[in-house]
Amino acid sequence: MTATDTLAPSPAPARTALRVPAAALGLALPVVMALAWEGAVRMGIAEGRLMPPPSRIGAMLLDLARSGDLVLHGGATLGRVAAGFALGAVAGIGFGALSGASPPARRLLDPTLQALRAIPSIAWVPLFILWLGIFEASKVALIAVGVFFPVYLGVVGAILGVDRKLVEVGRVFRLNRSQLARRILLPAVLPDTVTALRSGLGLGFMFVVAAEFMGASEGLGYLLVDGQQMGKPDQILAAIIAFALLGKAADTLLVAATAPLLRWQDTARERL
């Protein structure tokens, strides 16, 4: 330890000294802009009606949290995303595994699914409302459709991309089909599957907004619409921030939940 210190005194500290401001640098712009806006509104240089200063957004968030509205609306949104994500992910993994593992199934399913994928998911909304009503079912269905396609594509790609050379190792050791699936295919496709689930989750949050725009009495998307109709930009921005935090938290949770399965390839994950 001391030997390396004396041998290489400056480079390591110099690099960390550079890295800390580099991370802080990313925060500098938003913080400075927020402070500048806050100052400008306070001093009466700018008018904060349409673009409320950070303090008002913070106060609104606090209000919503205190009154329980944040939990109510955030919980409603989260519940829809969770249900839609679960449905879409299960279907995506199921069809993806089928398509990836069996060439006949792929020839049968893939063209249809690819054609359906070409339809913008929002275009389903009127049909879903006719079929499923205007309440939860149609919203969950829309989110599930949004989640399904990236998961399906990711899983098929992962299975088709499994290194044939590793499969041959399994064949040399005479694994049967289920052993091959469990001991080689499954671990090999897990990383890409998690990546697919993450992009599916991201789309889930995108589609929940669309779903809540089309008529909802609760949910963060409802807060957005309500803020627009009532002329409350601070409520809109508070809901946007809540979306950002929820989305990030859900993604972090997904990453944390799958991390034990993927620890062997943590070098690759650092790049994600």
Place this chain on the structure above:
Amino acid sequence: MLALAHLSKTYADGTRALADVNLEVRAGEIVALIGGSGCGKTTLMRLVAGLDRPSAGAIRVDGEAVEGPHPAVGVVFQEPRLLPWLDIADNVGFGLLDRPAPERRARVAAALERVGLAEHARRRPRDLSGGQQQRVAIARAFVTRPRVLLLDEPFSALDALTRASLHEGLLALWGQDRPTIVLVTHDVGEAVALADRAVVMRPKPGRVDDEVPLRLARPRDRASPAFEAASRRVMAALDRSLTPDESRPAREPQGAALWW
């Protein structure tokens, strides 16, 4: 014993990778397969390993026909092909999962000891050097005690020093159960250092061109005159195999530069 009779392989695109190959390898014998690029060495290995089916002919291990991957046949590929999600010990024990855990552990530990990687047992493949990874692959093949072991250019990606030390390790492992070994190589020195016999192949279509017996006592000294004489004999046979059929027996001096 490993016996190939009238073995042929024509790929779907019409490439005649092997045509009427006949080869008998005695139990415990080490045979080096050597020959120019594209003469069907890998094809032959894959057929014996049961990874591909021959177009014609038969492969027998101790009289038993090989129709697919055979429990008595072990394979070491050109690349280590370790499973990145398993640690070193689990990679070595990959072919032993049908055995009781205590036996598996003991055999994996012994194999790791023998290839000098005991202290790396709990590390991941990516934390090992190329030479260490290839040692793990060799241990993984040996640990199931195959009667026939196939090695397809297992050391070609390694430097000369690492290669020489792996040769000794391979011979030490072989000395235990004396499996039959078929080793594909591009390296004349490697063939002479390891094999009891060099089988020289010729391309288009792939077939056996010549055989050079290597009856040198072990351990072999690379600097000895006998070693050099044997190397020259293999080199000459290799040169001959690279001259086009029409211009035989004339020997091309630049053949040596073309053989790989």
